Amino acid sequence: MLVLLANVAAVLFMAGLIWTMQFVHYPLFDRGGVEAFPAYETAHNRLFFLVAGPGVLLLFARPPQVPLWAALLGLVLFAVISASTALLQAPQHGILSRGFDRGAYEFVLRTNWIRTAAWSAYGLLCLWMVWRTTS
Numbered sequence: 001m002l003v004l005l006a007n008v009a010a011v012l013f014m015a016g017l018i019w020t021m022q023f024v025h026y027p028l029f030d031r032g033g034v035e036a037f038p039a040y041e042t043a044h045n046r047l048f049f050l051v052a053g054p055g056v057l058l059l060f061a062r063p064p065q066v067p068l069w070a071a072l073l074g075l076v077l078f079a080v081i082s083a084s085t086a087l088l089q090a091p092q093h094g095i096l097s098r099g100f101d102r103g104a105y106e107f108v109l110r111t112n113w114i115r116t117a118a119w120s121a122y123g124l125l126c127l128w129m130v131w132r133t134t135s
Helices: 002-031 037-058 068-097 102-134
Strands: none
Touching: 002 102, 037 068, 068 102
């Protein structure tokens, strides 16, 4: 049960974090000033891992009471999140690290909805896992 609760806490933390990114952090990117933006983006990339890293590490623990299909669905959602990050958002953050680029910024704003939806679905799945395990 402890493993399940740790997993739920990590996923719900990440779901909340991605909603904050979607509605607060990313919309502020275009208000930072062109000259200072490369330093801002570099700090964003470095500091974001300090917040997200521990939560992501906990995602790999799975409780034995969770059905195989639910664990696999969680892995699929995490794969979608990882692929979206690696293939869509990370390259744009690379562009942004060299300076503010409106096209890259708008691309991140649009495509971050993929991660927002997947983290939210993963959070709901984890809540269902708790309900199934405790009822």
